[in-house]
Amino acid sequence: MPSAPSPSGLRVCAGAPGAAILGVGAARPRTVLTNAELEQRLDTSDEWIRTRTGITERRVAGEGESVVDLGAEAGAKALAHAGVLPGEIDLVLVATSTLEFAMPQAAPQVAARLGSQAGGFDVGAACAGFCYALAAAADAIRAGTARQVLVVGVDRMTDILDPGDRGTVPIFGDGAGAVVVGASEENRIGPVVMASDGERSGLIARAADAPVLVMDGPAVFRWATTSLLPYARLACERAGITLADLDGLVAHQANVRIIDALARAMKLRPGAVIARDIVTTGNTSAGSIPLALEALVTQGDLPDGGRLLLIGFGSGLTVAGQVVSFP
Amino acid sequence: MTDEEVLAGLAEIVNEIAGVPAADVVPSASFTDDLDLDSLTMVEVVVACEEKFNVRIPDDDVPGLKTVGDAVAYVRAAGVAA
Numbered sequence: 575m576p577s578a579p580s581p582s583g584l585r586v587c588a589g590a591p592g593a594a595i596l597g598v599g600a601a602r603p604r605t606v607l608t609n610a611e612l613e614q615r616l617d618t619s620d621e622w623i624r625t626r627t628g629i630t631e632r633r634v635a636g637e638g639e640s641v642v643d644l645g646a647e648a649g650a651k652a653l654a655h656a657g658v659l660p661g662e663i664d665l666v667l668v669a670t671s672t673l674e675f676a677m678p679q680a681a682p683q684v685a686a687r688l689g690s691q692a693g694g695f696d697v698g699a700a701c702a703g704f705c706y707a708l709a710a711a712a713d714a715i716r717a718g719t720a721r722q723v724l725v726v727g728v729d730r731m732t733d734i735l736d737p738g739d740r741g742t743v744p745i746f747g748d749g750a751g752a753v754v755v756g757a758s759e760e761n762r763i764g765p766v767v768m769a770s771d772g773e774r775s776g777l778i779a780r781a782a783d784a785p786v787l788v789m790d791g792p793a794v795f796r797w798a799t800t801s802l803l804p805y806a807r808l809a810c811e812r813a814g815i816t817l818a819d820l821d822g823l824v825a826h827q828a829n830v831r832i833i834d835a836l837a838r839a840m841k842l843r844p845g846a847v848i849a850r851d852i853v854t855t856g857n858t859s860a861g862s863i864p865l866a867l868e869a870l871v872t873q874g875d876l877p878d879g880g881r882l883l884l885i886g887f888g889s890g891l892t893v894a895g896q897v898v899s900f901p
Numbered sequence: 902m903t904d905e906e907v908l909a910g911l912a913e914i915v916n917e918i919a920g921v922p923a924a925d926v927v928p929s930a931s932f933t934d935d936l937d938l939d940s941l942t943m944v945e946v947v948v949a950c951e952e953k954f955n956v957r958i959p960d961d962d963v964p965g966l967k968t969v970g971d972a973v974a975y976v977r978a979a980g981v982a983a
Binding site for chain 1: 939940941943944945947948960963
């Protein structure tokens with residue numbers, strides 16, 4: 575309830591009792607790049623790529639598939655899936671790290687493509703960006719500053735790769751995913767867990783001498799396979815459940831071996847769904863979690879009201895995760 | 902802990918993680934060339950060694966562990982230091 579006015583106190587909005595994901599959408603670029611094609615242009619092999627990453631193919635964006643194009647396509651599909659009109663959106667959040675320029679931001683352009691003049695800003699938390707943006711959206715709804723929020727995760731990672739780097743080219747791809755977040759009587763987006771380790775910002779970064787991504791693969795693998803379990807556990811605790819209660823894991827699609835190691839450490843119950851959209855999509859950074867979520871929904875792999883842990887992690891280093899109940 | 906004890910523990914780890922027969926894990930064996938471990942499996946072996954032998958093996962030191970003998974010597978030295 576709003577507090578009584580006082581000389582120094584400002585009113586707060588009356589927020590919704592809970593927030594929920596109302597719909598999901600994805601935009602996958604037309605061009606498929608297979609491991610066999612990569613064998614032709616890099617010193618690598620299908621076997622090398624599959625055993626180290628689990629990836630068999632990825633999508634590469636081309637003409638008419640800019641960050642804004644892909645974000646708007648995923649956003650439009652999420653709105654349609656949710657049955658929400660563009661004019662009913664109060665805020666657009668776009669998680670991305672691969673816009674050509676930092677200005678203008680992607681969010682207002684995505685909003686305009688959808689026919690919306692909602693407020694908007696970009697979230698630059700790399701592979702964890704979607705979970706940060708989802709948390710901001712849910713908090714805005716529970717705080718009463720927005721009724722419906724469009725959250726987009728999108729990256730064109732192939733724009734920032736060194737084409738000769740066999741350590742990164744096979745891993746990364748392009749794509750966008752989006753969700754519509756709205757008010758709900760029953761809260762279906764749990765409290766977020768957030769953390770960072772800026773001392774290790776050099777592990778995944780744009781090179782100082784060239785505008786390409788450099789990554790210390792083994793060190794990142796070690797960090798991801800040994801550091802995430804406590805955050806996963808805490809996200810469950812904050813949501814009032816345990817790891818054993820989860821119906822699924824939708825982790826950032828960095829590498830199948832990281833996903834499998836995390837799932838093993840979490841001791842998920844038998845039958846719990848583990849998203850492995852990376853196999854045919856590659857690592858799309860901020861796009862990966864909503865893309866993987868969309869794939870699970872489209873394939874009908876999720877039980878109604880299933881409790882899923884979303885967890886993003888990557889460059890920064892940054893981590894964010896929350897439990898959601900969806901669809 | 903003796904060289905033999907560390908070697909036996911390491912062989913157990915490599916067998917469990919990579920499915921390599923423990924008898925193949927001898928001091929002269931190269932992790933990549935002889936035992937066929939990739940860089941990520943090597944990371945898993947290092948993390949398991951840290952737990953089993955209660956030592957710390959920083960990322961920067963991992964590339965220096967080329968052979969089983971290198972790893973045994975590293976663990977023994979680190980164990981003594983700790």
